[in-house]
Structure formats: C-alpha cells, structure tokens
Amino acid sequence: MTVKELLSQAAVQERLSDSLETGYNTNELVAYLNDAINFIWHVLIAHKYYEVLGDITLTNKETPLPDDLYKITNQAPVIIQDKKLKCYGSLPQTLRYYKEPPLLRNEDSEIPLENWGLLDLATQIMIVLAMSNHGFDMQTESDFAQAIVQLIK
Incomplete structure (x- = not known):
C-alpha cells in the first residue's frame, strides 16, 4: 500500500477536519507517518517481531x-x-x-507495514502528531495510542 492509498482509505484529511486541505500538506503528513512508523518499529524491535x-x-x-x-x-x-x-x-x-526503520519519501512510497492493526496504529499516531503540532489538544487520543502500543507483546 502506498502513502497516497493510506491517506485516501483512512480518510486522513477528513479525520484531520481538513477536507479543504488548508493546514496539512502531503509532505508534512509523510513526515508524521515516518515518525509514527519509526516509533512502532522500535516497539516491534523491543518485542522481536x-x-x-x-x-x-x-x-x-x-x-x-x-x-x-x-x-x-x-x-x-x-x-x-x-x-x-x-x-x-x-x-x-x-x-x-x-x-533499519524504513523511510517514506513521498506519497508514492510503499508502506512497509502489512499488518492492518499496525497500519491503523500508525495512522492514529500520525493524526495525533499532526493535530498536536497544529495546536490541538490530543491528550486523550495520545493516551489511547499509547495504550494500544502497550498491548503489542
């Protein structure tokens, strides 16, 4: 699955309340998705997945x-x-x-996670990072994502 396909299938712009695409460009979302995947990757390494x-x-x-x-x-x-x-x-x-944790370069990059649960978690973390960086209070969502990460064992 490519970044572009994930952004579309997961309705990321709509979930960001940014259907007009005024505040989040694709390059920024790719960067947040890289951060999310990097975080998950290190959790997976810690548990030897x-x-x-x-x-x-x-x-x-x-x-x-x-x-x-x-x-x-x-x-x-x-x-x-x-x-x-x-x-x-x-x-x-x-x-x-x-x-090595993979690096997504643009919207055409293939996402290395094939597990749908991990893809969903990466999407949730990406949204939390994006909205937090734009000044939204995302503590509840962040706590939720952290709780899910704790279940990866």
Missing part, C-alpha cells in the same frame, strides 16, 4: 553489510568491523539482524 527481522547467510569470512541492517541480534561468531560483517566461526553462518 518478525516484521523487523532480517536474515543473511554468510559464506565468506567478510561480507558487506546488508543495506537494511539496523543492528545485529548479538549472535556470535559475527562482528561488525570496517562496514563489513566478519565471521570468525565456521561457514556458512546464518545471521539474524534487525532491519
């Missing part, structure tokens, strides 16, 4: 870092040195790592 995990099979003593590597899951016998994964154990070796 599969959506944020990646695997790489090392067949050489030195391998370039995967483009989406955020941090390894502390599995020996592999270290990061000189921007490479260095294996000091037997090969092949499968390494599990946490993927």
